[in-house]
Every structure is written in C-alpha cells, then in structure tokens.
Amino acid sequence: MKRFVFITIFLFSAFLASAQKTYTIDGQSVQLKSAIEGPLDLLWNSFDNQYRYFIRTEDHQLLELLNTKNANNTFQEEYKSTLTQLTNNTLNASKTNFNLRDLAHFVDQYNASVSPEYASERSKFKAELRLGVFGGITNSPFVGNPENIISSVFGGELEMLTGKNKKHSGYLQLRHVAEKDAFKYETTELSLGYRYRFINTSAISFYGDVKFATLNFTRATVTFEDSANNTITQYIDDTAFDVPLIIGVGADIRLSPVIYANVSYNQIFAIFFKNQGNFSSDITLGLKFKIN
Structure with a gap:
C-alpha cells in the first residue's frame, strides 16, 4: 500500500x-x-x-x-x-x-x-492508435508458485493515445502465460488498462500503468498432501473476471515515425490482488506500430 x-x-x-x-x-x-x-x-x-x-x-x-x-x-x-x-x-x-x-x-x-x-x-487532440506485440518472462506473482518458476509470456495490444500531448492512453491487451513442466499453470488474459506518460518527448516516453479490469481463462494442476499424508492432484479449469488495479511501469522508444520499441515491468503490485510470496519478475519487450 x-x-x-x-x-x-x-x-x-x-x-x-x-x-x-x-x-x-x-x-x-x-x-x-x-x-x-x-x-x-x-x-x-x-x-x-x-x-x-x-x-x-x-x-x-x-x-x-x-x-x-x-x-x-x-x-x-x-x-x-x-x-x-x-x-x-x-x-x-x-x-x-x-x-x-x-x-x-x-x-x-x-x-x-x-x-x-x-x-x-x-x-493534436485527435486520438492516435498503436498496435503492439510483446514477449517476455513472468513468475506470475499473484499465483501460488513456491519454487518461483519463470514462465514465458507473449501477447498483443491496441493502445489509444489521447490529449493535447498524447500523455494519456487506454489499452485493450491480450496476453498468454505458457505452462512449464515444473509449473503446471497457464492463463490467457484479456484486460483493459490506462497509462499516464509522466515523461513524454519525441524520442522516448516513460509511463505508469494501471490494469483495472481482467478476464482470465486459467488451467492449472495443483498437487498437495492432505491431513492423512495422501497426495492429492487437483485439475483447475476456471474463468474469472476481476478488477485488480495492477500497477506497472514502462517506456516507449521511438525508432521511426511509426515504430516504437517498448520495455515494460509489469505486475509490480496490485491493490486488490495479494502477492503470493514472490516479488514480480514480469518483464516484457516488444514493438508498437502507429496505425493512423
């Protein structure tokens, strides 16, 4: 907090x-x-x-x-x-x-x-649209991950920048966290978010990011021992809508008039999600393309 x-x-x-x-x-x-x-x-x-x-x-x-x-x-x-x-x-x-x-x-x-x-x-007040693709790593900090296993993550988004100086933007993002042999968890997430560019120049911008609505399609395998020391395996196939207010930061670097490189540090913490014991290792790199 x-x-x-x-x-x-x-x-x-x-x-x-x-x-x-x-x-x-x-x-x-x-x-x-x-x-x-x-x-x-x-x-x-x-x-x-x-x-x-x-x-x-x-x-x-x-x-x-x-x-x-x-x-x-x-x-x-x-x-x-x-x-x-x-x-x-x-x-x-x-x-x-x-x-x-x-x-x-x-x-x-x-x-x-x-x-x-x-x-x-x-x-200047005309909205600008950017289409982005990205990939990276994540330890899914809001999910139980005792061994702090790192998984791959990839996805895309559509971002709309508005305002006189294009400091404000909203985005629709789709991202997928892949399953690993050592961590039987995968999820596909559709989310809505907002960014504010507190530093915004023609060459580079730095922003704060809040993801305020998510829809997750999750599959996982959970193994644990009950009170009688029996090994129990539980299969989860779940769909969940949340309003988590997940906070992140990032930067866009201009490569050409229509192409930007992006680096993001995501899921630093959330207001309505509890961290499950691992500090965020959710980092993505990507490209954004101005499409209007």
Missing part, C-alpha cells in the same frame, strides 16, 4: 508540474497553464474565481488580455485590439469572445497561418 501511495503521489506531482509553470507578472509569481504553444502561446488560469488570459510572444514578452468594465459597467474588450496588434491585422478578432475556447481557436488559427511546422491544436 505504501508503494501505491508513493507512485500515486509521484504521478500526480509529475502531472501538475507538466500542466502549469511559474511566471512573474507585475513582480508577483503566478502559476499559468498552457492552452496553446506555437509562435504565440496562450496561457491562462483562474484566480479568485476570475479567469485571466495571457499571450507569450516569440521574444518571450508576456501580455495580458484584458476585458475590463467602464463606469457604465460595460465591457471594454481591450483584448480584441491586443490580438489584432499581435497578429498584424491578419485575423479579425471582432467576433472572438473572452473565453478559453474562442481565444484558443483564434491563436491556433494565427499560428497555423504563419508557421508551416505548427501542428494545429485540433490535430
């Missing part, structure tokens, strides 16, 4: 660190979130239930977009003239409302018009 709390705090802290940065405005340090990054950056946050928006230029000037009221309680809409000046009159800001959606759309349009390398925010 302590490990779960530690990893949860670590991932949450990494998420907060990546989501906002500290800037100095009028001599004060404030935390701002990034909505658009490009030739013009759009930054924002909420202070005392009031939203404030800022534009950061390519020469790192930070300008606030204002919408103050006059003596007649009428909004002045100063932000429209600021946007017009910043975009050199190339876009019409007259119909842009003072909210994050409209401001982001305006800045996104401008960035796309002046920079061929700029990726529109709308395209």
Whole structure:
C-alpha cells in the first residue's frame, strides 16, 4: 500500500508540474497553464474565481488580455485590439469572445497561418492508435508458485493515445502465460488498462500503468498432501473476471515515425490482488506500430 501511495503521489506531482509553470507578472509569481504553444502561446488560469488570459510572444514578452468594465459597467474588450496588434491585422478578432475556447481557436488559427511546422491544436487532440506485440518472462506473482518458476509470456495490444500531448492512453491487451513442466499453470488474459506518460518527448516516453479490469481463462494442476499424508492432484479449469488495479511501469522508444520499441515491468503490485510470496519478475519487450 505504501508503494501505491508513493507512485500515486509521484504521478500526480509529475502531472501538475507538466500542466502549469511559474511566471512573474507585475513582480508577483503566478502559476499559468498552457492552452496553446506555437509562435504565440496562450496561457491562462483562474484566480479568485476570475479567469485571466495571457499571450507569450516569440521574444518571450508576456501580455495580458484584458476585458475590463467602464463606469457604465460595460465591457471594454481591450483584448480584441491586443490580438489584432499581435497578429498584424491578419485575423479579425471582432467576433472572438473572452473565453478559453474562442481565444484558443483564434491563436491556433494565427499560428497555423504563419508557421508551416505548427501542428494545429485540433490535430493534436485527435486520438492516435498503436498496435503492439510483446514477449517476455513472468513468475506470475499473484499465483501460488513456491519454487518461483519463470514462465514465458507473449501477447498483443491496441493502445489509444489521447490529449493535447498524447500523455494519456487506454489499452485493450491480450496476453498468454505458457505452462512449464515444473509449473503446471497457464492463463490467457484479456484486460483493459490506462497509462499516464509522466515523461513524454519525441524520442522516448516513460509511463505508469494501471490494469483495472481482467478476464482470465486459467488451467492449472495443483498437487498437495492432505491431513492423512495422501497426495492429492487437483485439475483447475476456471474463468474469472476481476478488477485488480495492477500497477506497472514502462517506456516507449521511438525508432521511426511509426515504430516504437517498448520495455515494460509489469505486475509490480496490485491493490486488490495479494502477492503470493514472490516479488514480480514480469518483464516484457516488444514493438508498437502507429496505425493512423
């Protein structure tokens, strides 16, 4: 449980660190979130239930977009003239409302018009699909394995990455643990899971992994002695659905625009499964292919 709390705090802290940065405005340090990054950056946050928006230029000037009221309680809409000046009159800001959606759309349009390398925010939010195959070893730490026998494991998965920076993903995975002569246990598992990439660059990403739903088709042979010292052999053929919350970590390494190498350390621990005495030796290597 302590490990779960530690990893949860670590991932949450990494998420907060990546989501906002500290800037100095009028001599004060404030935390701002990034909505658009490009030739013009759009930054924002909420202070005392009031939203404030800022534009950061390519020469790192930070300008606030204002919408103050006059003596007649009428909004002045100063932000429209600021946007017009910043975009050199190339876009019409007259119909842009003072909210994050409209401001982001305006800045996104401008960035796309002046920079061929700029990726529109709308395209950034498009889900990315990756098809993966993998193989490796496991000691099935949540199953009774007195001799800590290592078995082979292999499988495949379909992963969908979403969000502005593709840090979040969900996946559907099929994996099979093969039987060994010394360990008469095999299982085929279909699972659903979630990953958060706390480090995510164009070359490599590191993620935390939680497998929250599993459907296992298991066959095993269990031999034991009863109270009369008789040897009993029991054959198990079982299907089980669980919500185990199994925690793992991994990394994707970019080999080409559409191919990634993957290394994963799986089944480190689970919230609702008990470790049966062997620390996890579940490690897989694989390849992922971008398919859209």
